[in-house]
Amino acid sequence: MSTRPPYLKIEALSKHYGSMAAVDEVSLEVAAGEMVVLLGPSGCGKTTTLRLIAGFVEASAGRILLEGRDYAGLPPYQREMGMVFQSYALFPHMTVAQNISFGLRMRKMPAAQIASRLEEVLALVKLEKMADRYPKQLSGGQQQRVALARALAIRPKLLLLDEPLSNLDANLRQEVAREIRRLQRAAGLTALMVTHDQDEAMAMADRLVVMDRGRVQQVGPQEALYEAPENPFVARFIGHSNLLRGTLRDGCRLRLGEGVEAQLAQRYNLAGDATLALRPERIRLLPPGDPTPARMTLAVEDATYVGAHVEYLLALPGGGSLILHQPTTGLAGAARLAPGSRAGLSWDAGSERIFDASDRALAAAGPAPALASV
């Protein structure tokens, strides 16, 4: 982001229900025209954050600034934020056209202007032929588009979308996701979207905000979250990671349990409890006879061919399993490791991530000493 002040600025926003903090000191900056997606498990406070911004619930603490203006105490009907609800919330007693023009009528826009705006928005969402239908005469996807059109029609200062795809059939989701993105870009709208679906968030966002238990865990573009998660929660929530707990010695040896040790690719200035995060597709399975020294050796529990890769489950000390994805490209005909056999594993320096006992990510202090060949 440039040095311009952010379009939307949220400062230490909190919402308490009784003693429970549904939203806990959330801070965020959004640039004009940006699409930011709030991502997190169900109940982590995403919807509440959105509703705080829309003005439907009053904040316990914190500030919301849009174009530098403090929105505290401003009723929702003066905020000019277009909201798309999870349930769409279309007015059942109004036609598509009446639904879409509702906000314009509330603004007392002249009839001729309403008509032209309506036509324009209907064309945008490709619902020209449905203008006189009632919501219940529409499919889920069409209802979704009406909800979107209704929010777009008022040319909102901010577009708020609460799980806009969750009520759609799986095969429609991608299409609608692209559609929302196209409309948002075309209108140059600043948008804040909420979802619990990681793929959806990755596909739609300019930047993501990962939330857990009311708190922001990490903010950043897709790549930063995937490559450099700041804590184990983000590592597991974005793209799944194996989280291996152990004791770090000599800065580069992680003892996982009874006779099992991982030789790390890098050195860290830490001794004691640590967590190693490894992504299933970033671990290599060393074929028998491969001269590469193994960073860790585990017993194969199970191997399943699932198309793009073979999914291996490898036994970890203490009962858990490590998941490893072996790509199937160039693997045709190759023998799979049978359950019970021991497998040598390796990974690159950039693929390992170490967290300390208080779940903070550690920067590497340098490469680890080379491994001796077996």
Added chain:
Amino acid sequence: MARQPSRRRSGEGLTAGLLVGPATAIVLLSLVAPLALLARYSLNQYDRMTFMKEAFTAENYLRFVADPFYAGVLWTTLSIALVTTALCLVIGFPIAYGIARMQSRWKSTAVLLVILPLFIGSTVRALGWIGLLGRGGLVDSMSGLVVPGGGVTLLYTSFAVAIGILSINLPYMILTLQGVIESIDARLEEAADSLGATPGRRFWHVVLPLALPGLATGGILVFILAMNAYATPFLLGGARFQMMAPMLYREYAVNNNWPFAAAIAFILMLTTLSLTAASTLLLQRRYQGA
């Protein structure tokens, strides 16, 4: 409303028939039979000696229509019923809305407070109003304090009857409306809100149209109750204030004129039914689309 295609199979229809059968029989016996008898009575003739003489005459109905006194009673009844129904709607809606949208743990207490008066019969409550509104009652003595010697006795006025009926009918209205308002998704109101509708316009364009079926149901319910009110007008209206149900009882029990009482009963019933039907039709026509 969109018509739902019937998905019932014939087997289910048979079972349903068996289940509904006895209920239908009971309804027929307890409702239709007395009504048929009443209809027959209303065409008989009054006789000073035997009280009722077999006949086939419209004279009882004609008497009601021809005598301005009876028409006046019907008119009084209608106006009291319409006014109390309107007041029930106007007073009941905000209360019902408040309860319906309540989220705190006091909600069930609020509902209980609304239901509570229903445990006390209308006669007992009328006696309460007598204590409040009668000579030497609370209102009388209070106003006597403000303006010395100028006490107000509201008992035996149409005001007393209206307020008595209103207090009895209001809980029914509130409970009916509360159910309907709760069925309106609160998100719809938020949607209206976010689209720039002020609270007043949100109410007018979203809440009211969607609550209309409930307003009609509640309105019809309390209208029927008011049209047929007996104890309240009897106790709070006094001798000079006439409404249909007490008058009907007097013709039947005091004057022993069963044919005329039967005719009054039918006129009351038909007036109530036709007004109810008319309002329903009107609403349906207005809200066909939704």
